[in-house]
Amino acid sequence: MINDCTGVILAGGRSTRYGGRNKALAPFGEGRLMDAVLRPMTEIFGEKILIVSRETGLYGDFGFPVVADVLPVPGAATGIHAGLFHAKTDTVFVVACDMPFIRPELIRLVLSHMHPPLLALFPCHGKNHLEPLCAAYHRDGLPVLESHILEGKSKVQWIFTNEKKGLVPESLLREADEDLQSFININSPEDARKAREALMMFP
Numbered sequence: 001m002i003n004d005c006t007g008v009i010l011a012g013g014r015s016t017r018y019g020g021r022n023k024a025l026a027p028f029g030e031g032r033l034m035d036a037v038l039r040p041m042t043e044i045f046g047e048k049i050l051i052v053s054r055e056t057g058l059y060g061d062f063g064f065p066v067v068a069d070v071l072p073v074p075g076a077a078t079g080i081h082a083g084l085f086h087a088k089t090d091t092v093f094v095v096a097c098d099m100p101f102i103r104p105e106l107i108r109l110v111l112s113h114m115h116p117p118l119l120a121l122f123p124c125h126g127k128n129h130l131e132p133l134c135a136a137y138h139r140d141g142l143p144v145l146e147s148h149i150l151e152g153k154s155k156v157q158w159i160f161t162n163e164k165k166g167l168v169p170e171s172l173l174r175e176a177d178e179d180l181q182s183f184i185n186i187n188s189p190e191d192a193r194k195a196r197e198a199l200m201m202f203p
């Protein structure tokens, strides 16, 4: 178990592409989509997990603290900001509530490369495709994150300067997760249907 880091699950989205029904609570496997994300996260972080949302009343029955966004700008970046703001550790590992195939090995790999002076560390695969919603962040990045969000910039992967930003290359990622399934995310009911099928074939 990793002690000096908090696992943060982003769950304050509007699920527009999911038809407006909260996808975090959608049935998935033997539980809900959120349960599928919580399982690998608890394997790594134990009790040290925060669920971050605009509304804090939605997730009380998952057994983890639910904390509220701090900035009034909707978006995943605001959730990351709130995770860093509320966490009691300097480092957080953030994952979206719609990434049910995230592998504990991948989380461990990313965190093993998170060292000063990095403020953010992103998995990188394909043609320079960064994964800001499955990444590690340091508390010292809060001010820069906050000012960019308030300026209306939401692409977290481009907020940090090159010296403060690290990338975990695809070759290393594949050692932890050969097919990079960790990065599959569920946006629509059709995505969920395909993922449930995959789950039945490869439980």
Ligand SMILES: Nc1nc2c(ncn2[C@@H]2O[C@H](COP(=O)(O)OP(=O)(O)OP(=O)(O)O)[C@@H](O)[C@H]2O)c(=O)[nH]1
Binding pocket: 010, 011, 012, 013, 014, 015, 016, 017, 018, 052, 053, 054, 069, 073, 074, 075, 076, 078, 079, 080, 082, 095, 096, 097, 098, 133, 187
């Ligand atoms: N805390 C918090 N999380 C957010 C917010 N907006 C999005 N998220 C989360 O960020 C992750 C990625 O969100 P998206 O899939 O891009 O957006 P979404 O709102 O969930 O879905 P769409 O409305 O279909 O775009 C999901 O885990 C969301 O729950 C927000 O304002 N606050």
